[in-house]
Amino acid sequence: MLITVIGSGYVGLVSSLCVAEIGHQVIAVDSDREKIAALTRGEIPIYESLVPELLQRHNGKRLRFSSFPRSAVTASDVVFLAVGTPQSGSGEADLSQIEAVAKEIAPMLHRSTLVVEKSTVPVCTCEAMRELLVRRGAHPGWFSVASNPEFLREASAVTDFLYPDRIVEGADDDFSRFMLREIYRPLSSGAYYRREDAVPCPSRTRGRVRLLMTSAKSAELIKHASNAFLATKISYVNTVARVAEAVGANIDEVCAGMGSDPRIGSEFLRAGIGYGGSCFPKDVAAFEAVARRCGVDFQMLRQVAQVNEEQRMRFVDKLQRALGPLAGKRIGVLGLAFKEDTDDVRESPSIAVVRELVRHGALVCAHDPAAMARAREILPSQQITYAHDAYQAACGSAAVLILTGWKQFAKLDLQKLHSVMKAPVIFDGRNLFAPEEMAAAGFLYHSVGRPSPAVTRPATTLSGIPIAAGHSVAQIAAAAGQASLAAPTRPHLLLQPRTQNAQSPGAPQRATDR
Numbered sequence: 001m002l003i004t005v006i007g008s009g010y011v012g013l014v015s016s017l018c019v020a021e022i023g024h025q026v027i028a029v030d031s032d033r034e035k036i037a038a039l040t041r042g043e044i045p046i047y048e049s050l051v052p053e054l055l056q057r058h059n060g061k062r063l064r065f066s067s068f069p070r071s072a073v074t075a076s077d078v079v080f081l082a083v084g085t086p087q088s089g090s091g092e093a094d095l096s097q098i099e100a101v102a103k104e105i106a107p108m109l110h111r112s113t114l115v116v117e118k119s120t121v122p123v124c125t126c127e128a129m130r131e132l133l134v135r136r137g138a139h140p141g142w143f144s145v146a147s148n149p150e151f152l153r154e155a156s157a158v159t160d161f162l163y164p165d166r167i168v169e170g171a172d173d174d175f176s177r178f179m180l181r182e183i184y185r186p187l188s189s190g191a192y193y194r195r196e197d198a199v200p201c202p203s204r205t206r207g208r209v210r211l212l213m214t215s216a217k218s219a220e221l222i223k224h225a226s227n228a229f230l231a232t233k234i235s236y237v238n239t240v241a242r243v244a245e246a247v248g249a250n251i252d253e254v255c256a257g258m259g260s261d262p263r264i265g266s267e268f269l270r271a272g273i274g275y276g277g278s279c280f281p282k283d284v285a286a287f288e289a290v291a292r293r294c295g296v297d298f299q300m301l302r303q304v305a306q307v308n309e310e311q312r313m314r315f316v317d318k319l320q321r322a323l324g325p326l327a328g329k330r331i332g333v334l335g336l337a338f339k340e341d342t343d344d345v346r347e348s349p350s351i352a353v354v355r356e357l358v359r360h361g362a363l364v365c366a367h368d369p370a371a372m373a374r375a376r377e378i379l380p381s382q383q384i385t386y387a388h389d390a391y392q393a394a395c396g397s398a399a400v401l402i403l404t405g406w407k408q409f410a411k412l413d414l415q416k417l418h419s420v421m422k423a424p425v426i427f428d429g430r431n432l433f434a435p436e437e438m439a440a441a442g443f444l445y446h447s448v449g450r451p452s453p454a455v456t457r458p459a460t461t462l463s464g465i466p467i468a469a470g471h472s473v474a475q476i477a478a479a480a481g482q483a484s485l486a487a488p489t490r491p492h493l494l495l496q497p498r499t500q501n502a503q504s505p506g507a508p509q510r511a512t513d514r
């Protein structure tokens with residue numbers, strides 16, 4: 001099959017490479033000529049595992065790049081649309097790029113062609129696209145439009161494509177169903193997995209590829225509903241973490257207990273400073289807007305977004321309570337990307353925290369293994385310096401903040417880290433360490449939804465103040481003249497001592513009461 005993929009961003013580029021990998025001829029088209037020229041030379045604009053290998057394998061062979069859609073579209077059996085659908089001011093998805101492409105390709109559809117919507121779009125976009133293509137000159141008998149959403153995660157996008165949990169094929173006619181089945185046959189039949197040069201499966205647990213045939217509208221809804229649900233799970237667990245903090249419970253234990261119920265599942269239950277990236281924030285807002293348009297008040301999604309925003313600010317508040325005013329204080333920041341193993345800083349919770357630190361006058365020294373160049377483009381240059389490693393970022397700092405869950409950070413040499421910091425205070429927004437381990441290493445360690453144990457390593461100092469084993473965080477912070485790090489007074493939820501006449505409001509007067 002010859003497949004044209006319009007849009008060479010994250011989804012477009014990975015899809016182009018992967019459909020070439022499973023055996024199709026592909027032309028990747030993008031209006032950005034510089035990007036196309038760079039890709040043709042083998043230069044890769046994104047940080048994504050296995051993309052370099054696949055580009056080297058297919059560039060100039062099964063995969064070609066072009067800035068001109070006409071020759072590609074007119075020759076193709078299938079056209080994937082993978083252009084951006086950013087968030088507009090009202091929260092709704094901005095579909096202007098999709099519309100522009102539909103208008104451009106309409107006059108080019110001269111033979112049976114399947115147009116596949118790959119971008120994340122609101123429900124009913126396929127229907128609207130069919131109408132638009134006809135209005136712009138495409139003959140209704142020459143094309144079909146189907147929805148085939150992707151579920152690729154940055155950092156594992158290639159293996160997510162090649163070893164998917166499910167492939168959703170949203171088609172409303174037989175031609176679309178047939179073509180979609182043919183595109184993915186190398187995966188659904190297992191033929192690709194029998195190839196000696198196949199990209200290895202990332203986990204043994206992956207079973208057979210499930211093909212889900214649905215209507216186009218259902219497929220569009222599956223994508224929005226899936227992302228919004230995952231975001232909901234994260235905000236839910238972060239809210240539970242707040243309760244755990246208030247009562248001195250441990251969110252890790254709570255999640256282990258919840259997650260072992262297969263109806264709940266253990267994934268996406270990591271508490272922290274919240275979700276970010278180019279998908280969840282945008283898709284939660286867009287899905288809420290879609291529901292509103294349909295007359296449904298999806299209030300829950302507004303709360304999901306609100307909890308997520310608050311989670312970052314609560315983190316900075318906690319830091320301020322510990323250190324007092326941040327103005328002039330040196331803060332080491334570990335992690336700028338929205339998650340580990342990517343250089344993507346779009347809607348990154350780390351970036352939001354850094355902005356807030358800067359707003360309070362802190363002097364930030366940041367390190368990220370991959371995202372510093374991208375962060376520099378969007379962060380103010382004053383008050384922020386960039387370090388070549390975590391220890392340099394921590395050097396002389398009043399506190400270190402862990403904001404992205406890079407594995408490298410979890411493997412830091414704690415003694416070395418301790419020795420370079422001005423005060424051994426760590427705020428971990430990704431719960432990378434066991435609190436006891438950090439206390440034993442002499443750190444005042446704060447994470448999300450877990451108790452902060454007393455420091456158990458003797459003979460350490462905080463700003464010149466000796467810390468003895470067994471000192472609590474609050475004692476040390478008080479000695480250091482910092483605002484108290486003590487947990488808020490814990491509510492005694494059930495075991496309030498009853499006064500003799502205590503009774504719940506509205507409870508009937510008991511006969512024994514005198």
Ligand code: UGA
Pocket residue numbers: 120150151152153154155227230234267268269270271272273274275276277278279280338339340
């Ligand atoms: C997400 C979805 O997971 C993909 O299925 C989907 O295809 C993609 O959006 C998309 O729509 O294109 P992605 O944005 O790459 O993928 O990242 P995730 O791995 O889902 O993480 C999103 C955010 O949630 C990150 O900031 C991460 O740190 C955070 N997160 C994730 C948590 O805070 N806790 C968790 O337990 C899991």
